Amino acid sequence: xxxxxxxxxxxxxxxxxxxxxxxxxxxxxxxxxxxxxxxxxxxxxxxxxxxxxxxxxxxxxxxxxxxxxxxxxxxxxxxxxxxxxxxxxxxxxxxxxxxxxxxxxxxxxxxxxxxxxxxxxxxxxxxxxxxxxxxxxxxxxxxxxxxxxxxxxxxxxxxxxxxxxxxxxxxxxxxxxxxxxxxxxxxxxxxxxxxxxxxxxxxxxxxxxxxxxxxxxxxxxxxxxxxxxxxxxxxxxxxxxxxxxxxxxxxxxxxxxxxxxxxxxxxxxxxxxxxxxxxxxxxxxxxxxxxxxxxxxxxxxxxxxxxxxxxxxxxxxxxxxxxxxxxxxxxxxxxxxxxxxxxxxxxxxxxxxxxxxxxxxxxxxxxxxxxxxxxxxxxxxxxxxxxxxxxxxxxxxxxxxxxxxxxxxxxxxxxxxx
Amino acid sequence: xxxxxxxxxxxxxxxxxxxxxxxxxxxxxxxxxxxxxxxxxxxxxxxxxxxxxxxxxxxxxxxxxxxxxxxxxxxxxxxxxxxxxxxxxxxxxxxxxxxxxxxxxxxxxxxxxxxxxxxxxxxxxxxxxxxxxxxxxxxxxxxxxxxxxxxxxxxxxxxxxxxxxxxxxxxxxxxxxxxxxxxxxxxxxxxxxxxxxxxxxxxxxxxxxxxxxxxxxxxxxxxxxxxxxxxxxxxxxxxxxxxxxxxxxxxxxxxxxxxxxxxxxxxxxxxxxxxxxxxxxxxxxxxxxxxxxxxxxxxxxxxxxxxxxxxxxxxxxxxxxxxxxxxxxxxxxxxxxxxxxxxxxxxxxxxxxxxxxxxxxxxxxxxxxxxxxxxxxxxxxxxxxxxxxxxxxxxxxxxxxxxxxxxxxxxxxxxxxx
Numbered sequence: 131x132x133x134x135x136x137x138x139x140x141x142x143x144x145x146x147x148x149x150x151x152x153x154x155x156x157x158x159x160x161x162x163x164x165x166x167x168x169x170x171x172x173x174x175x176x177x178x179x180x181x182x183x184x185x186x187x188x189x190x191x192x193x194x195x196x197x198x199x200x201x202x203x204x205x206x207x208x209x210x211x212x213x214x215x216x217x218x219x220x221x222x223x224x225x226x227x228x229x230x231x232x233x234x235x236x237x238x239x240x241x242x243x244x245x246x247x248x249x250x251x252x253x254x255x256x257x258x259x260x261x262x263x264x265x266x267x268x269x270x271x272x273x274x275x276x277x278x279x280x281x282x283x284x285x286x287x288x289x290x291x292x293x294x295x296x297x298x299x300x301x302x303x304x305x306x307x308x309x310x311x312x313x314x315x316x317x318x319x320x321x322x323x324x325x326x327x328x329x330x331x332x333x334x335x336x337x338x339x340x341x342x343x344x345x346x347x348x349x350x351x352x353x354x355x356x357x358x359x360x361x362x363x364x365x366x367x368x369x370x371x372x373x374x375x376x377x378x379x380x381x382x383x384x385x386x387x388x389x390x391x392x393x394x395x396x397x398x399x400x401x402x403x404x405x406x407x408x409x410x411x412x413x414x415x416x417x418x419x420x421x422x423x424x425x426x427x428x429x430x431x432x433x434x435x436x437x438x439x440x441x442x443x444x445x446x447x448x449x450x451x452x453x454x455x456x457x458x459x460x461x462x463x464x465x466x467x468x469x470x471x472x473x474x475x476x477x478x479x480x481x482x483x484x485x486x487x488x489x490x491x492x493x494x495x496x497x498x499x500x501x502x503x504x505x506x507x508x509x510x511x512x513x514x515x516x517x518x519x520x521x522x523x524x525x526x527x528x529x530x531x532x533x534x535x536x537x538x539x540x541x542x543x544x545x546x547x548x
Numbered sequence: 549x550x551x552x553x554x555x556x557x558x559x560x561x562x563x564x565x566x567x568x569x570x571x572x573x574x575x576x577x578x579x580x581x582x583x584x585x586x587x588x589x590x591x592x593x594x595x596x597x598x599x600x601x602x603x604x605x606x607x608x609x610x611x612x613x614x615x616x617x618x619x620x621x622x623x624x625x626x627x628x629x630x631x632x633x634x635x636x637x638x639x640x641x642x643x644x645x646x647x648x649x650x651x652x653x654x655x656x657x658x659x660x661x662x663x664x665x666x667x668x669x670x671x672x673x674x675x676x677x678x679x680x681x682x683x684x685x686x687x688x689x690x691x692x693x694x695x696x697x698x699x700x701x702x703x704x705x706x707x708x709x710x711x712x713x714x715x716x717x718x719x720x721x722x723x724x725x726x727x728x729x730x731x732x733x734x735x736x737x738x739x740x741x742x743x744x745x746x747x748x749x750x751x752x753x754x755x756x757x758x759x760x761x762x763x764x765x766x767x768x769x770x771x772x773x774x775x776x777x778x779x780x781x782x783x784x785x786x787x788x789x790x791x792x793x794x795x796x797x798x799x800x801x802x803x804x805x806x807x808x809x810x811x812x813x814x815x816x817x818x819x820x821x822x823x824x825x826x827x828x829x830x831x832x833x834x835x836x837x838x839x840x841x842x843x844x845x846x847x848x849x850x851x852x853x854x855x856x857x858x859x860x861x862x863x864x865x866x867x868x869x870x871x872x873x874x875x876x877x878x879x880x881x882x883x884x885x886x887x888x889x890x891x892x893x894x895x896x897x898x899x900x901x902x903x904x905x906x907x908x909x910x911x912x913x914x915x916x917x918x919x920x921x922x923x924x925x926x927x928x929x930x931x932x933x934x935x936x937x938x939x940x941x942x943x944x945x946x947x948x949x950x951x952x953x954x955x956x957x958x959x960x961x962x963x964x965x966x
Contacts (some may be wrong), residue, residue: 330784364818365910367749380798492783
């Protein structure tokens with residue numbers, strides 16, 4: 131229909147966008163606040179059904195792929211490789227209303243608006259709600275994006291289990307999916323994947339501007355550190371004879387945080403989980419096991435941080451007469467996103483009068499996995515207080531609208547070529 | 549039959565004693581080592597049945613009381629108030645073979661030997677396997693001794709639940725006991741309760757001699773400390789903007805242990821359990837909740853320690869911009885045992901050629917609760933390495949035998965008066 135003009139910021143239905151974000155936030159809302167939509171749970175199913183309804187209302191061709199990613203499609207008049215946008219539908223436990231959800235809802239809004247205002251695209255245009263990114267239920271994440279990018283491991287669905295012992299495969303069967311077909315979710319016809327996301331950190335809020343284009347996603351290492359001491363009676367064993375595994379773990383956690391602080395921004399290191407054994411009020415912990423999540427966009431610096439964490443843990447263990455084992459659960463190198471897609475996003479932002487900030491993402495995102503299947507790019511909008519993965523996660527409504535309009539504008543440049 | 553002579557150490561069947569300790573250790577043995585016999589579990593039932601068999605084999609009149617304590621009785625020729633001995637049958641998770649078990653098995657052996665060698669006692673003589681002391685399954689302990697001492701709380705059986713949500717009352721019904729009858733387990737006819745127990749600490753091993761007579765049981769306070777921070781994204785939230793509840797808890801745990809060390813022996817303070825929320829590898833902990841077990845035989849010093857723990861926790865919370873709440877779960881004052889029973893135990897030890905050490909027990913024991921129902925006394929034998937509440941808990945066979953013979957000798961003085 132209308133000829134392509136990238137100097138024009140695409141209009142969207144702002145009220146519909148914000149209302150849908152609110153509606154989606156009801157799916158998996160916890161009584162104590164926050165949201166939890168674990169993969170293949172009833173809350174997840176309910177959210178996916180809502181998303182499918184919105185896609186159908188927009189006139190898109192909707193299909194659920196073999197791992198449960200929900201796709202909505204406009205057949206482009208000239209075919210070719212696909213321009214896709216979206217994000218994930220799952221959340222962490224007690225998460226917020228925007229992480230993942232914004233990219234899903236904004237993607238549908240952007241594609242709907244383009245279809246409504248400019249008709250059929252020349253390129254095939256798809257929006258997607260990716261089934262899983264957070265790794266909250268199963269100790270495997272990017273399940274959806276990895277399926278698309280042909281990065282599933284053989285037998286993974288049967289091997290991985292949730293805290294209740296349910297296998298990923300059985301969880302799939304529970305929502306009518308066949309784990310044997312998971313590998314067929316692969317997409318070899320993608321050209322571009324664009325993801326709008328909240329920053330989840332304080333940089334845009336503290337330093338501006340209101341938009342960021344991600345160039346690199348920091349590498350994430352997850353370590354599991356097991357400290358072995360000696361369980362003893364809490365009343366009878368003298369303090370100076372103890373080998374308290376939890377005190378060792380405490381000293382390590384403080385040292386690990388201090389190492390990241392000393393290295394300086396954007397180095398981070400987080401002890402997010404810990405269990406002790408035997409976990410009785412009147413027994414000195416004989417074992418403590420905790421995880422460390424550590425990230426840095428510079429691979430050399432990240433390696434340095436991991437080395438420091440190992441060294442200080444061993445030193446503390448030795449001082450306290452404790453055993454220590456360090457296991458690498460995951461070690462993902464930093465990922466560079468597509469400069470071409472970054473340029474398109476930058477141009478779209480400039481159309482809104484904003485020169486976007488070039489940013490590193492400390493958080494991992496579907497886009498990093500989809501670099502294996504497409505030219506992937508990401509657009510960030512500010513997070514209020516830098517907060518995320520918590521009930522208080524929020525972005526100003528005008529920034530949500532701005533980000534969605536810029537996303538739509540970028541998709542127009544990508545999919546409505548003449 | 550034979551006239552009483554306290555200058556003679558009573559003989560026992562050593563091999564039977566040691567074999568029975570081994571047999572009992574099979575009931576609730578865990579595949580990974582250690583023992584777990586939670587109250588009213590199948591393992592507990594199996595252990596109780598074994599004990600009842602031994603009591604019957606010794607010719608005792610056996611009865612299970614309304615909370616499941618197992619009693620075996622010799623009717624004394626002259627009646628009067630009862631002389632009782634025993635300990636508890638339950639264990640901590642992953643506990644050892646002697647904590648509680650020694651007092652139960654040695655009590656039966658001592659009473660059997662006395663009956664076999666000297667016939668009917670003049671006083672009524674009972675041995676008892678107390679159903680629960682450790683508080684491992686339910687957050688209530690001394691359940692058995694409190695029932696005997698009329699210290700149950702109204703409605704307690706229906707209120708208290710285990711980790712699976714099973715009420716104590718339902719657990720009782722599961723083993724054929726009626727919770728409504730629990731209060732009728734009270735004994736108002738006890739004169740003396742003597743308990744043989746492993747020290748669970750290193751004092752007898754380090755400083756000798758091989759026997760201790762307990763004069764005081766240290767008061768135990770259990771605190772629950774809740775630290776409230778802010779859950780944030782582990783990748784995206786800068787280190788200096790975090791309010792990490794687990795780091796606060798770590799600093800507190802180290803400070804609490806240091807406070808006990810500074811106060812000096814026998815002050816102890818232990819962080820035995822901790823949970824964090826949301827407990828995800830990639831989320832900064834927004835909440836940490838841990839328990840503190842702290843003890844001192846001097847009530848003033850114990851109070852001082854509790855005050856220090858509160859003060860340092862608040863100071864750390866304030867420095868780290870965290871909230872903190874401190875709740876007292878339990879606060880039991882120190883308990884003095886019966887000097888009269890202590891004298892009897894001391895005389896019996898001297899018969900074995902040992903002047904026993906007068907000791908404070910850092911651990912809590914059934915005897916402390918039974919001071920409300922009887923003149924209670926305790927005899928300690930050494931713990932190898934001071935270890936207890938762990939699979940390695942052990943006492944040299946000759947000390948087990950020595951303790952049992954001294955117990956039998958003391959019971960003879962108490963129950964075979966002419």
